[in-house]
Amino acid sequence: MTSPAPESVPALEARGIVKAFPGIVANDDVDFDLRSGEIHALLGENGAGKSTLMNILAGLYRPDAGEIRLDGTPVAFGSPRDAIAAGLGMVHQHFTLVPSQTVTENILLGLDTPRFRLNAGRSEAEVARLADQFGLRVDPRAKIWQLSVGEQQRVEILKLLYRGARILIMDEPTAVLAPQEVDELFRTLRSMTADGRSVVFISHKLGEVLAIADRITVMRRGVVTAAGLSPSETSTTDLARRMVGRDILETVQRTAQRPGARVLAVKDVATDNDRGLPALRGVSLDVAAGEIVGIAAVAGNGQSELAQVITGLRSCRGSVTVNGEEVGNRMAGHAIRHGVAHVPEDRTGVGSSPNLSIADNLIMKRYRDAPVARGWFIDDTAARALAQGLKDEYAIAAPSIDTQARLLSGGNLQRLIFAREIESGPKLMVAVQPTRGLDVGAIEAVHRVLLARREAGTAILLISEDLDEILALADRIDVLYEGRVVGSFGAEGADIHEIGLLMTGGGAAAREPGEAATAAGAGTNS
Amino acid sequence: MTLSLEPRTDAPRWLSPALTVAAFIFALALSAVIIALVGGDPIRSYLHILGAAFGSVGVISDTLVKATPLILTGLACSLAFRMRLWNIGAEGQFLLGAWGASAVVLAPILPAGTPAIVVIPVMMLAGALAGGLWGFIPGILRARLGVSEIIVTLMLNYVALSWIQFWVFGPWSEGGFQQTDAFPREAWLPRLTDFATAVPGLGGLTVHLGLIFGIVCAAIMWVALERTRWGYEIRLIGDSPAAARYAGIDIKKKIVIVFVISGALAGLGGMSEVSGVVHRLQDHISPGYGFTAIIIAYLARFGPFRVVIASILFGALILAGREIQPQGIPAMIQGVILFSLILADVLVRYRIRFERRLATA
Numbered sequence: 001m002t003s004p005a006p007e008s009v010p011a012l013e014a015r016g017i018v019k020a021f022p023g024i025v026a027n028d029d030v031d032f033d034l035r036s037g038e039i040h041a042l043l044g045e046n047g048a049g050k051s052t053l054m055n056i057l058a059g060l061y062r063p064d065a066g067e068i069r070l071d072g073t074p075v076a077f078g079s080p081r082d083a084i085a086a087g088l089g090m091v092h093q094h095f096t097l098v099p100s101q102t103v104t105e106n107i108l109l110g111l112d113t114p115r116f117r118l119n120a121g122r123s124e125a126e127v128a129r130l131a132d133q134f135g136l137r138v139d140p141r142a143k144i145w146q147l148s149v150g151e152q153q154r155v156e157i158l159k160l161l162y163r164g165a166r167i168l169i170m171d172e173p174t175a176v177l178a179p180q181e182v183d184e185l186f187r188t189l190r191s192m193t194a195d196g197r198s199v200v201f202i203s204h205k206l207g208e209v210l211a212i213a214d215r216i217t218v219m220r221r222g223v224v225t226a227a228g229l230s231p232s233e234t235s236t237t238d239l240a241r242r243m244v245g246r247d248i249l250e251t252v253q254r255t256a257q258r259p260g261a262r263v264l265a266v267k268d269v270a271t272d273n274d275r276g277l278p279a280l281r282g283v284s285l286d287v288a289a290g291e292i293v294g295i296a297a298v299a300g301n302g303q304s305e306l307a308q309v310i311t312g313l314r315s316c317r318g319s320v321t322v323n324g325e326e327v328g329n330r331m332a333g334h335a336i337r338h339g340v341a342h343v344p345e346d347r348t349g350v351g352s353s354p355n356l357s358i359a360d361n362l363i364m365k366r367y368r369d370a371p372v373a374r375g376w377f378i379d380d381t382a383a384r385a386l387a388q389g390l391k392d393e394y395a396i397a398a399p400s401i402d403t404q405a406r407l408l409s410g411g412n413l414q415r416l417i418f419a420r421e422i423e424s425g426p427k428l429m430v431a432v433q434p435t436r437g438l439d440v441g442a443i444e445a446v447h448r449v450l451l452a453r454r455e456a457g458t459a460i461l462l463i464s465e466d467l468d469e470i471l472a473l474a475d476r477i478d479v480l481y482e483g484r485v486v487g488s489f490g491a492e493g494a495d496i497h498e499i500g501l502l503m504t505g506g507g508a509a510a511r512e513p514g515e516a517a518t519a520a521g522a523g524t525n526s
Numbered sequence: 527m528t529l530s531l532e533p534r535t536d537a538p539r540w541l542s543p544a545l546t547v548a549a550f551i552f553a554l555a556l557s558a559v560i561i562a563l564v565g566g567d568p569i570r571s572y573l574h575i576l577g578a579a580f581g582s583v584g585v586i587s588d589t590l591v592k593a594t595p596l597i598l599t600g601l602a603c604s605l606a607f608r609m610r611l612w613n614i615g616a617e618g619q620f621l622l623g624a625w626g627a628s629a630v631v632l633a634p635i636l637p638a639g640t641p642a643i644v645v646i647p648v649m650m651l652a653g654a655l656a657g658g659l660w661g662f663i664p665g666i667l668r669a670r671l672g673v674s675e676i677i678v679t680l681m682l683n684y685v686a687l688s689w690i691q692f693w694v695f696g697p698w699s700e701g702g703f704q705q706t707d708a709f710p711r712e713a714w715l716p717r718l719t720d721f722a723t724a725v726p727g728l729g730g731l732t733v734h735l736g737l738i739f740g741i742v743c744a745a746i747m748w749v750a751l752e753r754t755r756w757g758y759e760i761r762l763i764g765d766s767p768a769a770a771r772y773a774g775i776d777i778k779k780k781i782v783i784v785f786v787i788s789g790a791l792a793g794l795g796g797m798s799e800v801s802g803v804v805h806r807l808q809d810h811i812s813p814g815y816g817f818t819a820i821i822i823a824y825l826a827r828f829g830p831f832r833v834v835i836a837s838i839l840f841g842a843l844i845l846a847g848r849e850i851q852p853q854g855i856p857a858m859i860q861g862v863i864l865f866s867l868i869l870a871d872v873l874v875r876y877r878i879r880f881e882r883r884l885a886t887a
Contacts, residue, residue, distance in 0.1 A: 062532065062879075078530050078879075313771060333774030344772060353766040360761070364773040367755055376754050 009072040011036040011198045012057065012088065012167055017066035019052055026052035027063070028222040034167065039189055039199045040228075041213035043206070043243055045411070045439035048219040050202055054169050057200075058090040059083035081110075089160035090169040093176075093437060095152050099145040103127065103138055107159045130161050133195075135188050145275065149299040150181040157188070168192070169200040174208055175436050178298040179467065179500050186212050204439045206236040218242040244441045254451060254473065254491075260289030263459035264310065264428050269318035269328070270483075271305055279305040280316070281483040287428065287459040292450065294474030295463040298503050302483040303463045304345055307432045310461070311335050311342040322428050336365055341426030343417055345433045345463075347410070351417045354406035358398055359387035361405045361416060365424050386423075394419040411442030418449050429453060432463045447473060467496055467503075481505050531876040542874050546827060549870035553863040560858065571855060578849035579842030587718065587731040591803060593834075593841030594733075595620065595812070597740030598795030599819035600826065600833040601747055606788040608751065608828050609764045611781060615664060615679025616792040617816025618686035619657040623793025624800045625690055626656025628807040631713045632698045632706055642712040649713060649797055650739075657793015658786040660686060665785025669778035675785070683816070691809045698807065705808040715802035736798030740837075743791060744830040751830070760784065792816060813844070821864045824871075 010033040019027040026049045034040050044050045055061045057068060059077030068075050070086055077083040080090070097106050104124045124140040131138055136154040144152060153173060160168055170189075174182045189199050189212060203209050209216055210231045218226040218239060225242045226234075264287040273279035279302045287293045297303045308314035312327055312335035320328030327335040335342075344350040352361050363383050366372045371382040387401045394415045398408055408416065414434065421429065431450065435443040450473060454460055464470050470477055477494050479487040479502040487502040489495075558568035579589045599616040606613035627649040630636055635652070636645055664678035691704070698706040715735040722729035751757035763770040763777055771777055795815065804811055818840055825839075826832035840860065847856035 311772075312774075331774060331776055332771060333776070336774045342772065346768070349766065350768045350772045353762055353769040355765045356761060360758070363758075364762070364769070367758055373755055376756065378753060378755055378758055380753075 010034055010069075011071060012200075013069040013072075014053070014057060015067045015069070017053060017056060017068075018064045019049075019056060019061060020064055025222050027056070027066075030066070030219070030222070030224055031227065032057075032217060032224070033228070034198050034200060035215075036166075036198050037193050037196050038214040039193055039201050039212055041201045041203060041209040041216045042219065043203065043209060043216060043239060044219035045243055045441050048243070048439070049222040050219055051171065053219070054090060054171065054200065054202065057083070058088065058169055084160070084163050084165060087164060087166040088169070089163060089165035089167070091153065091156045091160065091171060091173060093171045095156055097144045097152060097155060100143060102141050102143055103147075103155050103158070104140045106144060106155060107162050111163070127158060127162065130158055134161065134191050135184065137184075149176045150178070150184075153177070153185070154188075161192075165197070167198045167200070169202070171202045172204065172437055173201070174203060174205060176299060176465070178465065178503060179496075180504055181298075182208070204437075204443070206239050206440070209239070210234075210236065220245055240440055243439065255455065257290055257455065257475075259291035259475065260457060262286050262288050263323055264461065265319075265321045266306075266310065267319045267321075269306070269309055269316050269320060271309055271314055271316040273302075273305055279483055280309070282318070283480070283483070283485055285478050285485060287461050289427070289459050290454055290457045291476070292454050292460040292462050292474045294470035294477045295461065295480055296467055296470050296477055296499050296503055297463075297465070297480035299465055301480050301503075303480050304432065306480070307342070307345070307430050307461075307463055310428075310430055311340055311344075336424070339425070339427030341365075341421035341424055341429040343414075343421055343429065343431040343434050345436075347413050347417060348406070352405045352413060355404055357402045358391060358396065358405055358408070358416060359384055359401040362387040362390050362401070362420050362423075365420060390416075390419040390423060411438050411445075414438060414442065414446060418446065422449065422453065426453075426458055428459045428461070430461045430463070433465065434462070435464070435466065435469060443469075467499060471496060479503055530879050531872070532879055534875060534877055542827065545870040545873055546825065546867065549866035550825070550863060552869075553859065553866040556866070557855075557859045557862045560862070561855065566855075574849070575842070575846040575856065578846040584730055585845065587733040589838060589841045589845050590733045590737055591841075592844045593837040594736040594740055594802070595795045595799045595815040596818060596822055596837035596840055597737075597834050598743065598798065599792045599816050600822035600837050601740070601743055601830060602788045602791035602795070603819045603823035604826060604828040604830065604833055605747060605751075605760075605791065606784060607823050609760050609780070609784050611665075611668070611784060611788075612676045613661070613664070613679050613785065613788050614676060614820060615660065615682050615816070616788075616795075616819045617812060617814065618679070618683035619660040619789040619792035620796040620799070620812055620816045621683075621686040621690050622660040622789075623653035623657035623796030624807060624811055625686075625693065625796070626793060627653035627797035627800055628693075628698070628706060628709075629656075631709050632807070638710065640712060642714075645712045646715065646801070649801055650794060653793045653797025654790040655793070657796060658790035660793070661785040661787070661789020662782065665782040665789075668785070669781040687809065690807065690811075694807055694809050700806075706806045708806045709801070713801055714805055715798065717802065732803070734798070734802035736795075736802040739794060739798055741834060743794070744834050747830040792819075818844075818860070821860065821867070824867050825863065 012034040014030065014032040017027045017030040030049065030053055032053060042050050052061065056063050059080045059082050070088065075086060083089065098109065104120060104127050107127055108123055127140040136158055138147065138151050138154045144155065153176065157168070173185060177185060193199060201213060213231055216226070216229045216231065216234065216239065217224060220243060266283060266285050269280055269283045270278065271280045283306060285293065295303050295306065305314055309316040309328060310320050312330050312332040315329050319326060322338050322340055325338050327338055327340060348354055363372050363386060366386065367378055372379060372386060384401060391401055396415045396419065397412050405413065405416065435446050438446065450460060450462065462470060462474055471494055475491050477489040477499065478485045479499055481503060482505065487499070489499065561568040561571050578585060580586055599620055602616045602619065603613060630645065630649045630652045636648055660682060663682060664675040667673040667678055668675045694704050694706055700707045717734040718728040718731035751760060759770065759775050759780060762773060763775065763780060767777055799811055800807055822833060822836045822840055825836040843856040843860055
């Protein structure tokens with residue numbers, strides 16, 4: 001490749017990277033370069049090999065072949081520690097912070113200096129200086145558990161900056177953020193590149209990528225399909241095509257449908273979170289058959305606890321009924337028996353058992369019933385037939401149903417979870433962040449499945465931090481803020497700015513669906 | 527040159543069993559080096575151990591006698607470990623089982639002269655119940671209050687030993703000695719030697735019915751774990767408690783049940799030992815079977831039939847310990863085996879890389 005900018009050696013350059021896992025070549029002769037002072041976005045579906053490439057760059061994996069050059073010098077990192085020592089760090093999707101320690105303590109953790117005695121004051125001042133320089137608002141003395149998800153992300157970034165990182169790899173940093181927080185993050189990223197640092201920005205959100213990136217590289221099935229595009233020479237449709245390999249419909253079509261009888265009724269529900277602090281303070285809502293009700297909220301405002309209360313995973317005060325049957329404060333098994341399906345927020349920790357096979361994961365809610373169960377026994381033939389059928393029907397990409405669930409990509413794992421939950425013939429489906437971290441193709445598939453369930457008459461409670469998703473799918477929207485419903489909208493009256501304001505506690509009085517006829521049509525064209 | 531560990535993302539299925547076997551061979555080799563270093567002849571030592579444990583029908587029988595309590599306690603540990611319940615109290619549950627079985631004869635629960643066909647089953651039941659009770663305590667504490675089962679089971683081992691000592695020194699003491707009166711013949715598990723009058727070849731063979739208990743329990747456990755809903759739930763909880771709860775499984779109940787069954791298996795081991803071998807209760811009936819069981823469970827990777835094989839191996843080592851001088855050698859080999867197994871466990875999860883370090887900064 002000839003570069004039109006010969007004035008500088010790339011800050012980071014990967015040439016001919018090959019990495020194979022059993023049954024799949026995750027990176028097949030991949031080239032990637034990052035100029036200093038730029039934001040370079042890396043796009044691709046799940047399983048396209050982005051994470052593998054970044055994990056290689058950050059020292060987590062070793063390439064089978066290929067070369068990595070940092071400022072023109074070949075390097076071979078043995079661990080993330082080596083990588084950060086060389087000025088290259090990665091912010092993962094799942095944070096690695098110690099909840100009971102302060103921001104500064106977390107930042108110092110694992111460093112060689114200070115060797116023995118902590119001089120908290122000096123370190124705090126340095127953290128505060130960095131935070132100030134890059135607009136990363138966070139109190140250095142706050143404990144991690146007191147922070148919102150957005151603030152925790154800032155701590156992760158500060159951790160790298162404190163270690164002198166010149167190159168930051170951000171793995172889907174906006175997936176956990178509210179719209180306003182995304183703007184703040186973007187300002188931070190720009191101030192870092194202005195300071196001469198470089199950023200690799202991994203994302204699935206095409207609009208975002210076009211907004212922030214200086215250059216864009218797209219990967220598909222282990223190879224680069226577009227290298228270093230500038231945002232001006234491409235578009236969302238073009239990027240989507242390069243990612244997925246075909247044209248995709250950007251918005252799914254929601255058919256008009258009259259909701260049926262009330263299925264879920266939540267009345268005056270209050271509960272505490274894991275820290276014993278109030279998470280829900282008297283929430284009432286209901287969902288009818290064939291209706292999608294969206295819960296819009298910034299992370300940590302009680303929506304996770306709401307899902308747990310309804311699915312029997314958390315005790316509560318108040319009442320939760322499904323078709324008149326009380327399911328609150330019972331075991332999860334009780335809710336399952338009464339037709340409550342749950343697509344949980346934590347797919348790897350809750351929604352699946354990582355070391356068990358795909359087959360074992362698919363029968364998780366079926367093993368008590370015929371034909372999988374035969375008395376006390378499990379009919380292996382029936383179980384495998386059920387699993388194979390679901391694997392084929394939902395196109396779960398894996399060598400076989402004996403493959404361990406942890407080897408599935410995010411999108412395929414979500415397919416597995418949806419396959420299992422829908423197979424149980426649910427009356428109510430609680431879907432929490434069903435598309436978080438998924439790529440465009442997988443998101444489209446999830447949206448189709450949800451709408452198909454809606455048409456089949458399932459009541460669906462959709463909890464998502466992605467407002468666009470809620471606006472596209474929901475018949476009604478409830479906004480949750482600090483454990484209370486602070487606003488209710490019909491699909492027609494939903495205004496993204498007003499919802500965004502309510503989500504962040506900035507709303508005036510709560511609105512009722514009837515009053516909201518002014519902003520009809522908003523949100524369908526995002 | 528540096529050595530580093532890199533996590534494996536793709537451990538093939540054969541790797542874990544292969545490394546277990548390799549660890550065992552490695553342990554024998556390492557032990558051989560140690561024996562040679564202290565001036566012994568490793569080949570002769572091993573041949574001697576082999577001869578002492580498997581050299582004749584008689585010693586094979588003795589090996590199996592030693593293996594019997596190990597099988598039952600090994601199964602007890604394996605069952606609990608599968609659910610990541612760290613029951614290291616098989617020793618105490620074994621002792622309580624021995625005590626419960628003895629109580630049938632000594633309390634007495636059944637009057638003297640009750641036929642064996644009644645006494646033996648009642649002793650089995652009493653042993654399993656007493657061991658099960660000793661498993662119930664850590665189980666309920668863990669399930670209801672979240673108390674670490676490791677601490678509770680470890681401490682209960684000492685309580686169990688003191689409990690036994692109280693009875694053998696006190697109420698059940700045979701004229702002040704630290705043992706009870708010998709059980710009547712009706713309370714003895716049948717041994718092969720008991721049939722020597724009919725089949726002369728069986729004379730002197732002390733292997734007893736407890737071995738059959740062990741093998742039957744292993745078979746039942748295999749079916750329960752691999753073929754039933756119950757076993758599926760254990761696998762699920764063992765891998766991911768959060769996913770199991772999400773699947774609607776009552777984990778707390780399951781913890782208690784598994785602990786009780788685990789304790790009952792070890793308790794049955796204690797019953798089999800007093801009824802099949804010692805024929806009285808003493809405070810020294812176990813040379814640490816319940817602790818060796820932990821190593822066995824790991825060596826067997828919690829597989830019931832593999833527990834039987836590993837127990838026979840360790841039975842042989844314990845027996846050889848009595849035969850060869852110095853006695854410490856078999857104990858050393860046991861230790862080296864455990865060490866090698868732990869090493870193998872690391873190798874299942876990580877691969878080792880040797881490399882020359884390139885410039886990193």
